[in-house]
Amino acid sequence: MVRERWAEVPLEAFVSLQRGYDLPDKRRTEGTVPILGSFGITGYHNVARVKGPGLTVGRSGGSFGVVVFSAKDFWPLNTTLFVTDFHGNDVRFAYYFLKSIDFKRYDSGSAQPSLNRNYIRSIRLKVPPLSEQRAIGGILGALDDKIELNRRMNETLEAMARAIFESWFVDFDPVRGKAEGRQLCRMSAETAALFPDSFQDSPLGKIPSGWGMVRSCPVQNF
DSSP states (O other): OOGGGOEEEEHHHHOEEEEOBOOOGGGOOOSSEEEEETTEEEEEESOOSBOSSEEEEEOBSTTTTOEEEESSOBEEBTTEEEEEEOTTOOHHHHHHHHHTSOGGGGOOOSSSOBOOHHHHTTOEEEEOOHHHHHHHHHHHHHHHHHHHHHHHHHHHHHHHHHHHHHHHHTSOHHHHHHHTTOOOTTSOHHHHTTSOSSEEEETTEEEETTOOOOOOOOOOOO
């Protein structure tokens, strides 16, 4: 990519921004349209005000300057600025490019941080040609998609681990299965052999035979 070919333009020539729309709780109707606030999705509604894909930039509060991408139609709250025109630029690239801008440098508020579109419209940017925008946006988008996939996989694995722990060591399902003469087909023979086939009384109630109770050690901070 040859940076000499990148054009220097003001922000308003790269994207056009507009303040979002008010939507108090009493006017919201349950639906699937994401409501985007200054830090991301704050709820869902049944009506969209902006066609996706699109972007918002938080304009007020502690999360002002946060850039959010929406692949689907959405409702931008008045705590955001949303892009009304990408001027032919790639949406994905615009998302990552705007995220690279330190909007906190352009705080126009007093008591509360605030981002005024008229205050930032003249920010000078160096923008690559569309073909390079698409290449950059595609690479970064693929990385983000992979990160999100890994996050969801980790959540799934953690949920499975919690379910197995509760089944084995809280509900004692393997012990109950063996006591009822059922074969534990969802675990290996070696693992199944670690569980007894009966229960014994304890101060906590019925526990697997041969298992004992120990006092846990307090966690120490180092």
